[in-house]
Amino acid sequence: MDADAEVEVSRPPAPDGIVMGRDGMAALVDVLIRRGYTVIGPTVRDGAIVLAELSSADELPYGWGVELEAGRYRLRERPDGAAFANAAGPQSWKSFLHPARVREWSADRAEGALVFSADRAEPPRYAFLGVRPCDLRAIAVQDRVLTGGAHHDPRYERRRSGALLIVVECTEPGATCFCVSMGTGPAAGPGYDLVMTEVADEDGHRFWVRSGSREGAEILAELPARPADPETRETAHANVDTAAERMGRTMPEADLRELMAGTLDAPRWDDVAGRCLTCGNCTMVCPTCFCTTTEDVTDLTGDHAERWRLWDSCFDLDFSRLHGGPVRSSARSRYRQWMTHKLGTWYDQFGSSGCVGCGRCIVWCPVGIDITEEAAALHDWTRSGKPASAPESP
Numbered sequence: 153m154d155a156d157a158e159v160e161v162s163r164p165p166a167p168d169g170i171v172m173g174r175d176g177m178a179a180l181v182d183v184l185i186r187r188g189y190t191v192i193g194p195t196v197r198d199g200a201i202v203l204a205e206l207s208s209a210d211e212l213p214y215g216w217g218v219e220l221e222a223g224r225y226r227l228r229e230r231p232d233g234a235a236f237a238n239a240a241g242p243q244s245w246k247s248f249l250h251p252a253r254v255r256e257w258s259a260d261r262a263e264g265a266l267v268f269s270a271d272r273a274e275p276p277r278y279a280f281l282g283v284r285p286c287d288l289r290a291i292a293v294q295d296r297v298l299t300g301g302a303h304h305d306p307r308y309e310r311r312r313s314g315a316l317l318i319v320v321e322c323t324e325p326g327a328t329c330f331c332v333s334m335g336t337g338p339a340a341g342p343g344y345d346l347v348m349t350e351v352a353d354e355d356g357h358r359f360w361v362r363s364g365s366r367e368g369a370e371i372l373a374e375l376p377a378r379p380a381d382p383e384t385r386e387t388a389h390a391n392v393d394t395a396a397e398r399m400g401r402t403m404p405e406a407d408l409r410e411l412m413a414g415t416l417d418a419p420r421w422d423d424v425a426g427r428c429l430t431c432g433n434c435t436m437v438c439p440t441c442f443c444t445t446t447e448d449v450t451d452l453t454g455d456h457a458e459r460w461r462l463w464d465s466c467f468d469l470d471f472s473r474l475h476g477g478p479v480r481s482s483a484r485s486r487y488r489q490w491m492t493h494k495l496g497t498w499y500d501q502f503g504s505s506g507c508v509g510c511g512r513c514i515v516w517c518p519v520g521i522d523i524t525e526e527a528a529a530l531h532d533w534t535r536s537g538k539p540a541s542a543p544e545s546p
């Protein structure tokens with residue numbers, strides 16, 4: 153069969169979805185831009201697969217995969233030309249929905265008085281192309297944190313309300329992925345507008361696409377495609393099932409919330425503190441970490457001032473500073489706060505884990521600290537009363 157053949161799908165699309173080739177992917181990006189979306193998707197830049205604005209589907213990372221390990225990330229070429237057969241990169245969609253740096257307001261002195269201006273610039277209307285199932289769950293987690301409580305974030309709400317989510321199911325997990333342990337992948341959960349599964353085999357390179365919303369169905373109806381055939385559906389399902397069996401990491405089979413609460417005094421925290429640089433990389437790449445701080449700046453004349461909201465990290469010594477000094481002055485206490493909150497007390501605040509199993513914190517830790525390995529060591533300690541030995545840093 154010719155996966156790139158341009159065949160008009162019936163209107164509306166069949167419940168089983170459509171199958172399209174690379175021409176359909178090109179048309180998808182064109183349709184999104186024509187509908188007024190700013191399309192964000194993966195592309196190769198600076199030796200990594202990063203998220204950036206796309207002007208055409210040709211910018212997708214066709215033929216590129218990744219090799220991941222603790223503290224290691226490398227691109228590698230793929231012979232099959234797949235666009236999405238690569239694990240999570242250094243960014244998440246948080247960078248666009250909850251940016252690292254946002255100006256809150258500015259103030260100017262005019263004729264002896266201060267005039268304040270709130271920064272309420274209208275955000276882009278985003279279409280996120282290539283959202284992984286783990287990141288889809290991360291977006292849902294941030295939705296609960298930033299819009300679900302009494303103190304919602306109107307900036308996040310405006311960006312999120314206009315965003316279209318196009319999810320790509322995972323068929324090739326990385327060595328640091330553990331989404332199966334967290335129940336977040338590799339198959340897509342609810343919340344998408346479109347979901348696709350990429351297939352590249354002897355029958356051609358194609359995408360099985362289904363809609364999850366009214367707008368998703370409308371977009372699907374504009375694409376050059378054919379009704380989904382049983383062979384493509386079965387292959388896609390099989391590839392996702394195989395990916396679930398090939399996870400590079402797993403969490404221990406334990407109640408992580410109870411594990412964190414019961415190991416606050418474990419010697420393992422001293423062990424990991426001896427390796428942790430408290431650099432905060434893990435919180436910066438995490439798709440669910442949300443903490444911020446504020447910074448006021450002024451020009452040399454004192455006539456203009458601005459307030460900026462910036463990402464912050466619980467690894468920062470000043471993060472818990474109160475009158476008299478920081479509450480968490482040691483690396484041990486700061487790493488323990490991050491991990492026990494992520495896997496444990498997040499449930500008390502937001503009703504779920506704060507970890508989605510993407511593995512970014514493992515890859516982008518400069519000394520290769522592995523959250524799954526730390527959880528396993530704590531689990532071993534609860535069963536034996538003895539701390540597990542530390543791994544060698546890469």
